[in-house]
Structures are given as C-alpha cells and as structure tokens.
Amino acid sequence: MKKNYKVLLLVLLLAFASCSFTSKTFDDTDKDKLLIQVVTYVLQSGHFDPIKLNDSFSEELFSDYIEQIDPVKRYFYKSDFKEFEKYKTEIDDQLKAFDITFFNVVHNRMMQRIEESKAIYKEVLSTPFDYSIDETFDTDYDKIDFVSNKAEMKERWRKQLKFSTLSNYDDIYQQEQQAKKKNPSYTMKTAVEIEKEAREATLKSINVYFNDNIDDLTREDWFSTYVNAIVEEFDPHTYYLAPKGKEDFDTQMSGKLEGIGARLTKRMDYIKIVELISGGPAWRSQLLEVEDVILKVKQEDEEVGIDIVGMRISDAVKYIKGPKGTKVTLTIKKVDGTIKDVTIVRDVVELGETYAKASIVEKDDRKFGIINLPRFYVDFEDYKNLNAANDVRKEIERLKADGMEGLILDLRNNGGGSLPAVVDMAGLFIKEGPVVQVRSTGAPKEVLRDRDESISWDGPLVILVNELSASASEIMAAAMQDYKRAIVIGSKQTYGKGTVQNVYNLNNLVRNNTSGDLGALAFTTQKYYRINGGSVQLEGVKSDVQVPGRFSFIEVGEKEKENPLPYDEIDPADYKTWDSYFDYDTAINKSKERLSNNSQLKLIEENAKWVKSQIDETEFSLNYETYKKQLEANEEEAKRFDAISDYKTNLTFLPTGFEKQLFESDTTNLQEKRERWYQNLSKDVYVEEAVNVLEDLKMAYSIKKVAKVKD
Numbered sequence: 001m002k003k004n005y006k007v008l009l010l011v012l013l014l015a016f017a018s019c020s021f022t023s024k025t026f027d028d029t030d031k032d033k034l035l036i037q038v039v040t041y042v043l044q045s046g047h048f049d050p051i052k053l054n055d056s057f058s059e060e061l062f063s064d065y066i067e068q069i070d071p072v073k074r075y076f077y078k079s080d081f082k083e084f085e086k087y088k089t090e091i092d093d094q095l096k097a098f099d100i101t102f103f104n105v106v107h108n109r110m111m112q113r114i115e116e117s118k119a120i121y122k123e124v125l126s127t128p129f130d131y132s133i134d135e136t137f138d139t140d141y142d143k144i145d146f147v148s149n150k151a152e153m154k155e156r157w158r159k160q161l162k163f164s165t166l167s168n169y170d171d172i173y174q175q176e177q178q179a180k181k182k183n184p185s186y187t188m189k190t191a192v193e194i195e196k197e198a199r200e201a202t203l204k205s206i207n208v209y210f211n212d213n214i215d216d217l218t219r220e221d222w223f224s225t226y227v228n229a230i231v232e233e234f235d236p237h238t239y240y241l242a243p244k245g246k247e248d249f250d251t252q253m254s255g256k257l258e259g260i261g262a263r264l265t266k267r268m269d270y271i272k273i274v275e276l277i278s279g280g281p282a283w284r285s286q287l288l289e290v291e292d293v294i295l296k297v298k299q300e301d302e303e304v305g306i307d308i309v310g311m312r313i314s315d316a317v318k319y320i321k322g323p324k325g326t327k328v329t330l331t332i333k334k335v336d337g338t339i340k341d342v343t344i345v346r347d348v349v350e351l352g353e354t355y356a357k358a359s360i361v362e363k364d365d366r367k368f369g370i371i372n373l374p375r376f377y378v379d380f381e382d383y384k385n386l387n388a389a390n391d392v393r394k395e396i397e398r399l400k401a402d403g404m405e406g407l408i409l410d411l412r413n414n415g416g417g418s419l420p421a422v423v424d425m426a427g428l429f430i431k432e433g434p435v436v437q438v439r440s441t442g443a444p445k446e447v448l449r450d451r452d453e454s455i456s457w458d459g460p461l462v463i464l465v466n467e468l469s470a471s472a473s474e475i476m477a478a479a480m481q482d483y484k485r486a487i488v489i490g491s492k493q494t495y496g497k498g499t500v501q502n503v504y505n506l507n508n509l510v511r512n513n514t515s516g517d518l519g520a521l522a523f524t525t526q527k528y529y530r531i532n533g534g535s536v537q538l539e540g541v542k543s544d545v546q547v548p549g550r551f552s553f554i555e556v557g558e559k560e561k562e563n564p565l566p567y568d569e570i571d572p573a574d575y576k577t578w579d580s581y582f583d584y585d586t587a588i589n590k591s592k593e594r595l596s597n598n599s600q601l602k603l604i605e606e607n608a609k610w611v612k613s614q615i616d617e618t619e620f621s622l623n624y625e626t627y628k629k630q631l632e633a634n635e636e637e638a639k640r641f642d643a644i645s646d647y648k649t650n651l652t653f654l655p656t657g658f659e660k661q662l663f664e665s666d667t668t669n670l671q672e673k674r675e676r677w678y679q680n681l682s683k684d685v686y687v688e689e690a691v692n693v694l695e696d697l698k699m700a701y702s703i704k705k706v707a708k709v710k711d
Contacts, residue, residue: 131624168198205307236561259321296331358395369399376417389424406460406694416471460697470495496558498537548605553612653678
C-alpha cells in the first residue's frame with residue numbers, strides 16, 4: 001500500500017517555496033467535488049511536470065487505488081473487481097467533470113465487504129488451528145488474485161489469521177518453558193490451552209483493529225485516501241494532507257514530541273521505523289533500529305498487545321505515543337526476520353537533539369574532527385539564529401580551536417532539509433561560487449551561489465553518505481565532489497531525490513468557503529541539478545570510495561518509488577575546481593586498496609546479502625515445528641554477524657573544549673548522549689577509514705606545499 005499519510009516524514013525535509021496561482025473561482029458546495037476541483041487545478045497549474053489526465057492516467061490510478069485500500073486482497077471478490085473495471089478508463093473524465101462516481105461505487109462496496117469480513121474472521125477464530133499440518137502462507141500478495149466466492153475468502157482469512165497467531169503461539173510456549181525452567185514444580189499449559197490463548201489474543205487484536213480503527217474511519221478519511229491516490233500519480237513526493245493530517249504536521253513543526261522518539265512510515269500493511277531521534281527514549285534504549293517493523297503495541301496496564309499490522313499510521317501512532325514516564329512494549333520484527341519484545345519508557349523528545357554535534361577524533365598524536373548532521377534544519381521565522389549552516393560553522397570554529405587537522409562531515413541517514421541552509425553550508429568550505437542549480441517548468445534555471453568569500457575550513461575534508469542520504473545532503477555532497485573539495489565515502493549511490501516541494505494551503509484558493517477545511521497539498525515545483533549539469537534524481541551521488549553497508553542489497557531510494565520523475569541534465573554552471581595542494585586521486589586509490597582487504601567490511605557485506613535473502617523469503621510454513629526450526633536457524637545465523645558490533649577502532653573520541661564546559665552544568669543528559677555517540681563512533685569502520693583518508697590528504701598536502709616552496 002502506498003503511503004497515505006506522510007506527516008511524520010515531513011518535518012524539515014522540504015525546501016519551502018512560494019507559490020501563486022491565477023485567480024479562479026471555486027464555488028462548488030459539495031466539499032468532495034470542490035476538493036477534486038481545487039487539487040486538480042493546483043497540480044495542473046503548479047506541478048513541475050504535470051501529467052495529462054487521460055486513459056493511461058486513469059488505468060494507473062484505478063490499479064493503484066484498489067491496491068491501496070485492499071492490498072492483501074481480503075475484502076474484494078473477482079466479481080467486485082470486474083464491476084469496478086468498467087471505470088478503468090473513465091476516471092480521468094470523471095475528474096475533469098469533478099465527478100466522484102468511481103469513488104462512491106468502490107467505497108460503498110468496501111463498506112459492505114468490511115462488514116462481511118467481521119463475521120468471517122470471528123468464525124475462523126472460533127475454531128482451533130492445527131499446527132501439525134504441513135501448509136504454507138505466502139506474504140507476496142502480488143502473486144495472488146482476488147477470490148471467487150465466500151469459501152475462498154474464508155480460506156484466505158484462515159491462512160492469514162493462522163500465520164498471525166503462530167507468533168502468539170510461539171511466544172506463549174516460550175514463556176511456559178521459561179516458567180518451568182525457573183520453577184520445576186510449575187505445571188505448563190497444554191498445547192491445546194496455548195493454542196486457545198494464542199487465538200484469543202489474535203481475536204482481541206483484530207477486534208481492536210476493526211472497532212477502534214476501521215470503524216472510526218469517516219467517509220472523509222476514505223475520500224482523503226482516494227485524493228492521495230490521485231496526486232501520488234504525479235510523483236512520490238506529491239501528497240495530500242487532510243485537515244487532520246495538517247494538524248499533525250503543525251504539531252510536528254512545534255518542535256516537541258511526547259513518546260518514544262521514532263519516526264515511522266507505512267509500507268504495505270507494516271509500520272516501519274525510519275529514524276530514531278537522537279537523545280530520545282528509543283535512541284537511548286539501543287534496542288530499536290531503522291528498518292525495524294512494529295508488529296504489536298502493549299501498554300503497561302495491558303496483558304496482550306494490540307496488533308498494528310494493517311493499521312493506519314496515524315492510528316498506530318496513537319498507541320505508541322503516550323505521557324512521559326509511561327511504558328510501552330513493542331513487538332519488533334528485525335530486518336533479519338527475528339522477532340522480539342522491546343519495552344520503552346516514554347519521554348518528551350526535543351527535536352533540537354537532531355542538531356549538529358561535533359567531536360574531536362584522536363589518532364596517535366594527531367587530532368581530527370567529526371561533525372554529525374542529521375538534517376539540514378532551519379527555523380524559517382528565525383533563520384539567522386537557528387539553521388544547520390550556522391551551527392556547523394560554530395562547530396568548525398570549536399574544532400579548530402582544539403587543533404583539528406582534518407574534518408569529517410557525516411551526512412549518513414540525513415534525509416535533507418532547507419535549500420538555503422545547504423547553500424550557506426557549502427559556502428563554509430569554498431571561497432565563493434555556485435552550489436546548486438534549480439529549474440522550474442517554463443522558467444530559466446536559477447543558480448544558487450555562495451557569495452560570502454570567507455571560508456570556515458580550508459583543510460582536508462571527507463563527507464560520509466549512505467543510501468538514505470537524500471535531497472539537501474545530496475546537494476552538499478555533489479557540490480563538494482564537483483569542486484574536488486572533498487572525498488565522498490559511502491554507498492554506491494545516495495537516495496536519488498532531485499526534487500523540491502512546496503506545501504500549499506488549499507483553503508487559500510477558495511473565497512468565503514462554507515464547505516469546511518480542505519487541508520493542504522505538498523507538490524513538486526522544481527528540480528535541482530549539480531553545478532556540473534547532472535541531476536541526482538534517481539542516480540544519486542556516486543561515492544568516490546564505495547563501501548558496503550546494511551542497505552547495499554535492499555531496494556531503497558527514489559528509483560524504487562512509484563512514479564518518480566526522470567533523470568535529466570542541463571548545462572553546467574560556471575565554476576572552478578578547488579585550488580589546493582591535496583592529491584585527491586592518490587588518496588582515493590589508497591583508500592580503495594585498504595578497504596579491499598578489510599575483514600569488517602567483508603562481514604558487513606555478507607550480512608547485507610543475508611538480510612536481503614531474508615526479505616526476499618515470502619513463503620512461511622504454518623507447521624509449528626517447521627516454523628520453529630526456521631526461526632531458530634535464523635537466530636543462529638544472525639549470531640554469525642555479532643562480530644560486526646564487537647568491532648573496535650584505534651580511535652579516541654573526545655568532546656570539544658566548548659562542550660566540556662557545558663558538561664559541568666549539564667541538566668539535559670548531554671554528557672551521557674555524547675558518550676553514547678562516542679561509543680558508537682569507536683566501532684565505526686567508515687569513520688575509521690575517513691580518518692585514514694584525512695591522514696593521506698594531509699600528508700600529500702604537506703609534501704606538495706614543501707615542494708612548491710623549494711621551487
């Protein structure tokens with residue numbers, strides 16, 4: 001299922017742009033029709049690459065919308081699909097006429113099938129599952145078709161529910177074994193009792209899913225999903241924010257969250273962690289990771305967790321969030337397929353914890369610096385005092401005061417942010433010149449330049465990236481690479497997002513609106529290009545030194561999204577490469593030679609391949625003994641990669657003199673957070689190699705400078 005609500009990913013990931021439209025009257029009294037009218041007008045008038053509303057568009061929208069609302073094919077029948085198909089090439093004509101017949105027909109049938117499914121799942125869960133039978137369940141729903149009759153629908157539900165209950169069965173069985181181990185006189189529950197308890201837990205979870213979520217969805221919620229399906233045909237970063245979603249967005253922009261401190265997204269039926277907020281409860285626990293899938297959520301006063309698989313993300317967040325000091329237990333599926341329970345104590349999470357931070361790196365008798373930047377943040381109402389570029393400049397000055405000889409800028413997992421901030425940041429490392437080129441439809445390109453001739457750091461520079469470095473991170477890495485100002489170390493390529501979005505309040509277009517809040521629309525208004533004329537769209541930034549990582553074989557990035565804008569090129573800007581004594585080519589070759597024999601990286605690559613094999617496995621046994629053997633085999637195989645986290649570099653990480661003073665009056669656990677960061681850095685093979693490259697650049701610089709002085 002495509003993402004319907006992307007609010008949790010929106011905060012500071014967009015470069016906001018102004019947007020104006022010609023005057024047009026929107027006066028339909030039907031809110032749904034008015035919304036269609038306004039949304040289609042904005043997209044056709046303001047989108048960077050508006051697509052034609054024709055039969056081809058209609059067919060794509062038809063398929064995508066049906067997939068969004070019934071991704072696992074457990075509601076609609078073949079007869080329903082056949083009935084819907086008569087609209088397959090008519091949706092475009094309906095949209096032009098602000099007609100919502102297709103939505104109404106599908107929605108009414110969906111409501112009918114949901115009611116029928118309630119009776120089906122209750123009937124299925126009233127009968128014991130036999131886990132001694134050899135049968136399998138395939139989670140690749142693209143392989144299956146819609147069912148033909150009620151008997152087939154019941155069988156589909158039976159397998160899905162049996163698969164869901166299997167993990168409950170194993171959890172209870174393991175608990176019983178542990179109880180027996182602790183107390184030999186304990187009488188274990190029988191297999192029949194365990195099966196019944198597991199099935200009842202599934203019934204409770206799915207009852208909650210329907211009663212507290214599906215039944216709470218209003219027609220407006222369902223229509224918002226339809227509108228999202230329409231706008232997402234334009235590109236992956238264009239989406240509709242319903243009034244409720246807009247409220248959530250405003251809350252995010254306030255800068256404080258109360259919960260576990262994790263950003264979530266929804267992929268198909270699964271809620272996945274995409275970011276851990278530095279300093280937050282989840283980050284402090286060291287028990288959760290990016291790409292972990294949350295299967296269940298249990299409050300501290302509950303005995304059984306709520307199954308959030310298939311739940312709308314905004315509803316899942318309600319269960320995960322909670323007051324400071326309360327506990328929540330999450331059932332997590334790791335990327336290697338293992339499942340475990342993790343208990344987190346909720347707290348107030350300051351988004352300020354995602355600001356730039358720096359450390360001194362000591363190796364032998366030399367000092368280097370590392371600055372970690374989680375995103376290119378900015379306060380649009382107070383840009384001078386709060387923006388990523390200004391904070392990085394301050395950290396550079398502090399590192400220089402402590403004797404830094406080379407700098408690492410860590411942009412791994414940095415999803416982007418403010419366009420002005422990245423232009424200003426690039427200016428910290430060059431005298432002046434173009435940083436990025438921006439193009440709007442029908443308008444000449446605009447070259448965004450650094451006009452400040454001052455330089456904060458003119459020494460050796462390495463930039464670390466990975467597959468999740470996106471947008472503004474890619475602009476920064478590309479500019480420094482084009483200037484030959486820095487060596488980029490990381491994944492084969494970065495994320496590949498070369499577009500800029502604008503968030504527009506749709507209510508601004510409707511005068512004297514009596515239909516209620518229409519929400520907002522985020523849509524792509526520009527594409528940006530490197531100063532050499534190339535785009536990062538789809539292609540990303542290719543690292544000078546490529547290293548394997550945990551995402552090396554997983555399908556991530558813009559190219560894996562639906563409807564991405566194409567790669568293209570424009571004329572290069574007028575710029576000159578960095579004039580220095582650094583020998584970049586030699587340093588790059590030395591690094592590649594070192595890494596080719598690095599056992600830690602070889603193990604990381606093996607782990608990445610194994611994780612990919614686990615992801616590709618979609619068929620699972622519903623026989624408990626077979627299921628258990630496979631689970632144990634996965635856990636045993638996972639142990640082989642424990643050495644990855646046991647790795648230790650020969651580097652020492654220390655606070656800057658500035659932060660040492662802050663530690664003395666620390667009231668925010670800053671020292672604890674930094675020590676945790678230093679501990680992780682000390683195991684980081686990529687940082688280790690970045691320091692090696694800085695040493696090579698520094699040595700080459702010294703040799704060349706001496707040679708030139710002699711000449």
